[in-house]
Amino acid sequence: MSDYSTYELGDFTLQHGATLRGAHLAYQTYGTINGDASNAIVYPTWYSGRHWDNEWLIGEGMALDPAKYFIVVPNMVGNGLSSSPSNTPPPYDRARFPAVTMYDNVRAQHQLMTERFGVTRLALVTGWSMGAGQTYQWAVSYPEMVARIAPFCGSSVTSEHNKVFLEGVKAALTADEAFRGGWYERPPTTGLRAAARVYAGWGFSQAFYWNRVYRQMGYSSLEDFLVGFWEGFFLDDRDANNLLTMLWTWQNADVGNTPGFDGDTVKALRSITAKAVVMPAEKDLYFPPEDEAWACEHIPDAELRVIPGIWGHFAGGGSNPDDTRFVDQALKELLAS
């Protein structure tokens, strides 16, 4: 897990004006770049995810086969491996870490792909959740470079309802006095656990809980799932300021805010030249299929494929074999086209 590379971004000026000095991206690669550098895939991470959390979709015989493709997983800024509140020295450390947009993340990834690897064309960009948001952003920021995109369980613009869900997570986390406006010396674990409990209702669908599917995941009761899976998730080396940095990126995501589009999301979607397969999950509570159907109306070459079933947002998380097969099959067809 600690086996990854670092790309130095140097003094990286962000869309909202701050300059992150000594910024860096942590990333991992799978497979080998071919002679004409035509087999590269970018597969960004999701909210609080690390590169190793993406590996379930990579493997022999899968669409993302390292024998065929050169797959790069860049860690999102703020996730604790790439530049983050938790690893940035003063004065931009901790609560002073600046606002980072999807556009910033993708610009950093673009620098990595072009300058380190000399890649000028990507066979595919794909990702789950905020990884899907970065996927959309790639297609808007660098249309000449992106041949195909496959965002799953994510969106091109964060809906108002999604923002509200995240407000709840943020409010719970920061209600803990131990958070101290971000200047904690010890983790605000009460707030982290509260945020986990708020998140729990959103991550999986009503039907997932009705059918107690968490038992298949090895949890013995509802409370065991809330503590063992959810609280464990938020306490697993997740720094509170890091979580809030990524939460800001998420709440403010909108491909329309790419320079040149002046806030016009539809115009940005229309500018996408990549062939797109868009995969929301049927019962995703914060990225509902309707929103992605709307996006597909505006992308010139887009196909909507709804992941069926009851796993909700976590249909794209790699825990349910049926959903993994669905996503993998779609990627295979898209890469063959």
Added chain:
Amino acid sequence: MSDYSTYELGDFTLQHGATLRGAHLAYQTYGTINGDASNAIVYPTWYSGRHWDNEWLIGEGMALDPAKYFIVVPNMVGNGLSSSPSNTPPPYDRARFPAVTMYDNVRAQHQLMTERFGVTRLALVTGWSMGAGQTYQWAVSYPEMVARIAPFCGSSVTSEHNKVFLEGVKAALTADEAFRGGWYERPPTTGLRAAARVYAGWGFSQAFYWNRVYRQMGYSSLEDFLVGFWEGFFLDDRDANNLLTMLWTWQNADVGNTPGFDGDTVKALRSITAKAVVMPAEKDLYFPPEDEAWACEHIPDAELRVIPGIWGHFAGGGSNPDDTRFVDQALKELLAS
């Protein structure tokens, strides 16, 4: 609003063993009881609601017409008017207020209806949300007394997903150190505001926010809605311990826990003799229509009528005229049958 009556329950022993000494129900009545006491309707309150919050469904020309019916709105235990943590003297005050079930609430209401008003038959029991839960409980606890029920946007048993949603609300509220385990001297407003923000994502549907319907309600922006409506809601004389008392009642609601049914929810539903019209809202995020379809499968004489539209849980809150007409029309047909 302060114009209501009080019924003394005396020493009221609760299902979980505590005795609330000097317990009371606050209630309001609308209309006049007729000669043979055959026109009584019970219309219980919802989570944190007060009797006046139910009045939108009562009026001339409506199904609940005070010219025809004697409508009693009992305040739920814990809502600050009936016996509650905030108004009970030591030793059962505040954080020591005992666990109260739906069964307890309805038993207290039964005492009010039979002993104060001499009513032995109810034309209808109806209610929204936790009021719907009390409605189901009436039909199971006193089948010989209840002719008709119309629960809307609520359930006979709290689903696991619904419990998780409430865990998030509770965790946010209690993460505030000012809560002090319930022994606060001043309201834990940070926690109350955090709970409000958590609740905001659940109360209305994704489509409600997508279409910015809050503007119709007089809110100028998303943040204005979060502060003006939601935080205002949770700060409007809502005591934290009261909220947690009602939350416990909600999380533990199950008609199967009525004495005699031994935890068997289906058996309890099968025992219902009332004619039922069950009205979940199409996009209710915590009382989804599937759950009520399931309940209707087990109630001998039940009709499912899904309230269409995008207001989510608040379809039953009285703010959207279309939804109000839908509920009122169903009540008219049910009362005429």
